[in-house]
Amino acid sequence: MEFDYIIVGAGSAGCILADRLSESGQHSVLLLEAGGADSSFWFRVPVGFTKTYYNPEYNWMYYSEPEAQLNGRQLYCPRGKVQGGSGSINAMIYVRGQPHDFDDWARAGNPGWSFRDVLPYFRRVESHWAGNTEYHGADGKIAITSMKDGAHAICGTFLEGARQAGYPVTGDINGPDYEGAAIYDLNARNGERSSSSFEYLHPALSRKNLRVERNVTVRRVMFDGKRATGIEASRKGEPLTFRAKREVILSAGAVDTPKLLQLSGVGEPALLAKHGIAVQHAMPAVGRNLQDHLCVSFYYRATVKTLNDELRSLAGKAKAALRYLLSRKGPLSMSVNQSGGFFKGDAQEAEPNLQLYFNPLSYRIPKSSKAQLEPEPYSGFLLCFNPCRPTSRGSIEITSNRVEDAAAIRVNALTTEKDLHEAVQGSKLIRKIMNSKALRGITAEEISPGPDVQSDEALLHYFRDQSGSIYHLCGSCAMGADAATSVVDARLRVHGIDGLRIVDASVFPNITSGNLNAPTMMVAEKGADMILEDAQADPAQASTPAELVPV
Numbered sequence: 001m002e003f004d005y006i007i008v009g010a011g012s013a014g015c016i017l018a019d020r021l022s023e024s025g026q027h028s029v030l031l032l033e034a035g036g037a038d039s040s041f042w043f044r045v046p047v048g049f050t051k052t053y054y055n056p057e058y059n060w061m062y063y064s065e066p067e068a069q070l071n072g073r074q075l076y077c078p079r080g081k082v083q084g085g086s087g088s089i090n091a092m093i094y095v096r097g098q099p100h101d102f103d104d105w106a107r108a109g110n111p112g113w114s115f116r117d118v119l120p121y122f123r124r125v126e127s128h129w130a131g132n133t134e135y136h137g138a139d140g141k142i143a144i145t146s147m148k149d150g151a152h153a154i155c156g157t158f159l160e161g162a163r164q165a166g167y168p169v170t171g172d173i174n175g176p177d178y179e180g181a182a183i184y185d186l187n188a189r190n191g192e193r194s195s196s197s198f199e200y201l202h203p204a205l206s207r208k209n210l211r212v213e214r215n216v217t218v219r220r221v222m223f224d225g226k227r228a229t230g231i232e233a234s235r236k237g238e239p240l241t242f243r244a245k246r247e248v249i250l251s252a253g254a255v256d257t258p259k260l261l262q263l264s265g266v267g268e269p270a271l272l273a274k275h276g277i278a279v280q281h282a283m284p285a286v287g288r289n290l291q292d293h294l295c296v297s298f299y300y301r302a303t304v305k306t307l308n309d310e311l312r313s314l315a316g317k318a319k320a321a322l323r324y325l326l327s328r329k330g331p332l333s334m335s336v337n338q339s340g341g342f343f344k345g346d347a348q349e350a351e352p353n354l355q356l357y358f359n360p361l362s363y364r365i366p367k368s369s370k371a372q373l374e375p376e377p378y379s380g381f382l383l384c385f386n387p388c389r390p391t392s393r394g395s396i397e398i399t400s401n402r403v404e405d406a407a408a409i410r411v412n413a414l415t416t417e418k419d420l421h422e423a424v425q426g427s428k429l430i431r432k433i434m435n436s437k438a439l440r441g442i443t444a445e446e447i448s449p450g451p452d453v454q455s456d457e458a459l460l461h462y463f464r465d466q467s468g469s470i471y472h473l474c475g476s477c478a479m480g481a482d483a484a485t486s487v488v489d490a491r492l493r494v495h496g497i498d499g500l501r502i503v504d505a506s507v508f509p510n511i512t513s514g515n516l517n518a519p520t521m522m523v524a525e526k527g528a529d530m531i532l533e534d535a536q537a538d539p540a541q542a543s544t545p546a547e548l549v550p551v
């Protein structure tokens, strides 16, 4: 079967592409997804992410290789395996990043990607609570809600504590004054997840020129010389082949997009040779430049009631569930990460270099596919941080020539002086804010790491032992001008290959300072524009209506 465009992966980016490319009715579009539909109620509920966190039905549940600088630990790397991708299983915090993140993308040889260039695409994504402003959009498909109205009272204590410690407080972390303590925004509509699947793809599903195939695993891209011509896939072992008239677009995410390229013979020749894969196009940068945010939590026992008290008992859980069902309000309508913000670990920093999360509860997610949020058995809360722009670089590498075998993920965490320094700097920032009068007033004790952990060495040891990924893998097929060090050009076309583009978090040249879903959706909106512009410039291959595929 032949389509104008084949999109691989119905994740945060893929769902937006499928909608935008099929919108005019002029192009036939096939969207392929290894996972199933996002029909369960739990995909709608913000706290539903606990149900999918360790659930292999909806989650690839990857682990990194042992990390030498993290005492040999393997980092858990959940990835969505369902329509909507990681955007269907994430914690829904909506943070665009800082303007200089994108200015650095442009500086890395990518014209058109500076903050001023990408701002219109962020605005296009959003229906923002602030309405239509220079910084925000009011007509986008993704609803952005502030948690200001419903955040737990001790989040206000956190804001006051940060102010007393000398830091700014901002009313809009996604606005021009992005520095300081803030209540976070959520991509939610009336208390329900506002994902790219629900908002872009679902309404487009009835289009005759869009076909969505779920439970189909793409195995490799097919080529005719240096042109991508289609893909090979399978469903329950049955082989499938689809041809692309215009383009194959990889949107399988920062782990699986480079893996698919390598399985297709596009990558480092020595790696391909090791796994018996013929070189289609030598490209050492595939799978390099992997980045992530590493976060560590400080746990506190409170002298006041926290969300632990509301959600610990069965009766408390039932009350919160009933409130949610009746009004779509209350703690179940919000993220666990209600406040935090961007901070400078040192006044000399040019930009905020640490992101904080203040959660009005302390909890664990039991390692089970039936897990729900389990608050600690005392009145507690936690404060965590991650460095915004780590400089360590990791890699994604295939481990065999079979798509069934997970790729090796190496984050190479803490392998630069800057990253080691910020691991300690962030810990001290937490202690400084916690030492404010406001926060001392609600704190009984620091449970972990605890008062004995004071020296730089001890704080670093705590980070090495306890930090984890906050699931922001990106950069593994970076955008850039040089084919020796990057994978796609500034129009997201794979260097040296026709008809092959990448549109997902793997194209980020550098990680953004905040959470990744917003910038990934921005990349998809901009990528869709570029694909459609290129189609207009080359109408020779346009579909005739007869070629549009019946669903």
Ligand SMILES: Cc1cc2nc3c(=O)[nH]c(=O)nc-3n(C[C@H](O)[C@H](O)[C@H](O)COP(=O)(O)OP(=O)(O)OC[C@H]3O[C@@H](n4cnc5c(N)ncnc54)[C@H](O)[C@@H]3O)c2cc1C
Binding pocket: 008, 009, 010, 011, 012, 013, 014, 032, 033, 034, 035, 049, 053, 078, 079, 080, 081, 082, 083, 084, 085, 086, 087, 089, 090, 091, 092, 093, 094, 095, 216, 217, 218, 219, 251, 252, 253, 254, 256, 260, 403, 470, 471, 472, 473, 504, 505, 506, 515, 516, 517, 518, 520
């Ligand atoms: C648990 C968790 C919490 C998070 N919390 C937040 C948050 O609060 N805020 C935030 O901004 N970000 C958060 N993120 C990160 C954010 O959701 C991701 O960075 C973003 O969704 C990535 O989008 P993507 O399009 O690049 O990839 P994905 O959304 O992961 O999409 C890739 C898709 O490709 C499919 N696929 C992969 N391989 C194949 C194949 N061979 N064949 C067919 N299909 C394939 C996958 O099944 C998936 O559906 C979180 C992520 C996770 C996992």
